[in-house]
Amino acid sequence: MADILTLVFRTFMSQTGRMKPPSPGPPPPAAPSALLVGARSVSGSVLLLAAVTAASQAGRRVVFFSPAQIQSLPGTLQRLGPNMSPQSLKKIQFFYPRTLAELLQQVAGLHEATGPSSTPPSLIIVDRLESFLCSAGLHPGEQSCAAHLSALLCDTAAFFSQVLEQRAPCSAPCRILASFQKEMDTGPAGGEASAADPILNVLDRYFQTRCTLAQDSGYEAAAAGLQEVWHVYLSGTTDCEDVVQEWQLLISPDGLMEFKWI
Template sequence: MADILTLVFRTFMKPSEKPQDFRLIDIAPSKCSALVVGDHSINRSLLLLAAVTAASELGIKVSFFTHFPIESLPGPLQHSMSNLGQDNLRKIKFAYPRSLEDLLQDVASLHEAVSGSATAPTSLIIVDGLECYLRMPGLSSGLQQAQLSSAAHVSALLFDTAAFLTQTLEERAASLAPCRVLASFQPVGEGHARDPSAQDPVISVLDRYFQVRCTLDRRWQPSPAAAGPQDMWHVCLCGVGITGAFLAEDEENPGRPQEWTLVIGADGSMEFTPV
């Protein structure tokens, strides 16, 4: 999954800072997963951007699950998606499960959707805001073990479904395989960017399944008066799923954490810069 995230970063990298030898990470099919950890607002923006970029740049089908209906695109995406084309939204299927049980059922139904269908199945499964399902009434304070078990259950189902779809893709459209998994989670408490699992044990469970973690840490940065205020984020990719390097000079250090800076301008534009 880190391959699609880096595709997003490359697509929206500041042109003047894009090295000519930039290339995507090589990711094994068994490691195509990533967990985005940060504030829900930026998590959703990044997941939507990943969905549209995957659909437009790679031509793949995306299943996007989210608890809250998407009535309008976040400000940053309204600017960014104007460059990608609205037609690509038709390759993205949005679903709005209201509970953990609904989410499990909707994910499981992806198996059934393949049966009897001649079209290529989903190549990217996105779950926006896992915390919305794991902290529903009955799974909150006092029932932490149930929360951890639910996190393991939904993660296992996501990866079992992705494995099934990967096999189907390889049989029908090998160029679209493997099926990737991308999810987001907002930890409880402050300081999640430094050590999310220290304050939210659910992260430790999710890390057993997601081979790459993408952590977003907000950093307010004043900009020149002419440009207006900028919303700045530190982005860090780490985990065993990083098997290659971003830049040629990093080839001797595969798997090391990769860092980026994301700046959301006053006009809603999104620009990524490698650190």
């Protein structure tokens, strides 16, 4: 999924970011699944950018699950509104399950709506995994619900990937992109917090790529006169080697989001 996220970052890259040459070393792998870990407001906006980018630029059919209806779009998408193709946006289908049970039922029923004349989704997005898991009354020592949901998402994506390949051998496989907010975030890359969070440890077994969002409250953010500055860490494993790619997310007071390659 690093391919979709990288496409988002490049699409909404700032002009200064475009001037900087790519950093050396291989990028994170284009894994079947990726997990955004960080503040809910920012990760939700990135997921929306991913949905629109996948539908408009990659021509993917997207299904987007969220525990609550989306009230407003990020400023970046509002500004692009007049230039976005209505036909592209029709490729995004929103679902609003309220509980984990409803989410499981809706994900399991996706294949029933895919007939010979319909296009299977090639991107499944789940916003705010923690909201669904909390609705199930999860306690720190109970990770079975997280494993059940993750396994169902992976099995569903594998099913759609098989259907897509049968219809067009060169088509891209179905990917999964989800967000999760930990109760406490410590450290810019979330290393220690990950070890202390049993639910996140379970999710990491199923989501091969991690996208960690860490807010920068230092001098650079204040000097830039921006509303927020975030560090974005894309991490994964390729050829048995751990790889981390770093970006910077700049959010202006009007909600405009721009990315810079660090």
